[in-house]
Amino acid sequence: MRASTFFMPTLREVPAEAEIASHQLLLRAGFIRKSAAGIYTFLPLGLRVLKKVEEIVREEMNRAGGLEIQLPILQAADLWHRSGRWHVYGPELIRLKDRHGRDFCLGPTHEEIVTELVKGEVRSYKQLPLLLYQIQNKYRDEKRPRFGLLRGREFVMKDLYSFDRDEAGLEESYRKMYTAYERVFTRCGLDFRVVEADTGAIGGHDSHEFMALAAAGEATIVYCGACGYAANAEKAESRSTGEAGGERPRPLERVATPGKRTVEEVTAFLGVPARKIIKTLVYQSDAGPVAVLVRGDREVNEVKLQRIVGSLRLELADGPTVEKLTGAPVGFAGPVGLNLPLVVDREVAGLANAVAGANAADAHYVNVNPGRDFTLDTVADVRLAAAGDPCIRCGEPLSATRGIEVGQLFKLGDKYSRVMEATFLDENGRERYYIMGCYGIGISRTMAAVVEQHHDAEGIIWPWSLAPFKVVVLPVNSRDEVQAALAEKIYRMLVTAGYDTILDDRQERPGVKFKDADLVGYPVRITVGQKAAAGQVEVRNRRSGETVLVDAADVVQAVTAICGV
């Protein structure tokens, strides 16, 4: 490829809306452009990388016995009514009507439609296991689309569905996928960790997530250095580290806390530690509002809360609702005298003489004693696990880190086949439900996660496997005939040797070309400069920065030496 005829609009400035490295660099280096919130165009460079991720995933899915298909993106609501998910999915599902007024949605995932397909086409246990997959755009109207490709509303996903005759078969399919995922993310050059995960809206009974480790990741991973336990903080169970009891309850007292709304403000004003403050949050659930109590130094685990209240929908109540329900502005809610069902975290239940909002503006209660001053309706583990908590398995303190969820595996069992009445005939001629699994990989998200892990101040450093071009040949002065001719010759040698190469033959200043080469992140740069007259060029390894001077005739050899690094 010649840069002069290629389309790679790079930007010198950091785009204002981009907060994290991968988003900034993919925009600046001309890989993607935003079309609308969470919706991106892939430019030629971006599409090249995306297709490489896809190809790695495709090879590994095929190796594991997967068969590629393509399911429709546009799906009739009828299927979603049958699984019950038309209502469960909420506003994330992009719904639309056809000209006859019939409901449709854009697929956020494809369990329904693939189950329907297999139900209609497969009859016998002899045809199992069956592993079907596709690589396709998915649509989710995310509440907070952000970070470029990391959380889009339109994004590329690989989704595979396994159909087995029994649990043992599912185990085997799951194991194959687990191994395939390890291979995929290793080949993509990612530093990742596999964690136990919650099964969320997709449902099922066992799940793992593949997390690319990155500070920009939205997921918190807790892990135990001692026994190896690792889980998404949403899923991780926590042992209470509550205050030891024994403190004598003192009389409840109301104190003025003018304008002190946040835990930090109340902590500073009253001189009590955050762990003695009861944080009260009001959520809207299917059954109406509920109040959740966690310690001031803790966060509510909404996944656990959703399970506890048994609600399909769960949302933090907005300001006006909180005011109406508690009689106080946001920041002054508390359990004493509050007429709402209470979900009390175990740690809160164990507190003595705590501080809580008084359900009145500018006032708190001190010496709040759970059980005495408010009823313990539901006591449960409802907080997010955090670093320092004792490991649920071995009791050693947990560590925490952040990750980007690049893939997830679920054992679904008969969750979908049962509601959709998808059966096959076993060896005794009896009808049985398929035992299913589903397995997703965020293709576009993986591309961004790789950039998140592989970049420096100058730009992207693509792993060899994903580089849009492996080598850039850069004549310092394209007007210099000797340089231009040698660059051309080297370009041809590399292409003939099978290396995807780009020749930067643009009539640009050398500084621009060097900057672009680093920004785009080609693994190898070959600089054809002054020494061209002597038949010598510079070969530079983008990752290590190492530069060697070689004879033009040895260029292919020098590139081969770097390849795979």
Ligand code: ATP
């Ligand atoms: P998250 O928790 O990050 O919202 P999820 O658990 O809802 O993701 P899955 O339903 O497991 O996602 O989808 C399979 C894979 O698709 C995820 O592991 C992730 O890599 C990718 N993915 C999910 N949502 C998005 C998104 N909004 N943008 C880009 N990739 C996504």
Ligand code: MG
């Ligand atoms: Mg997931």
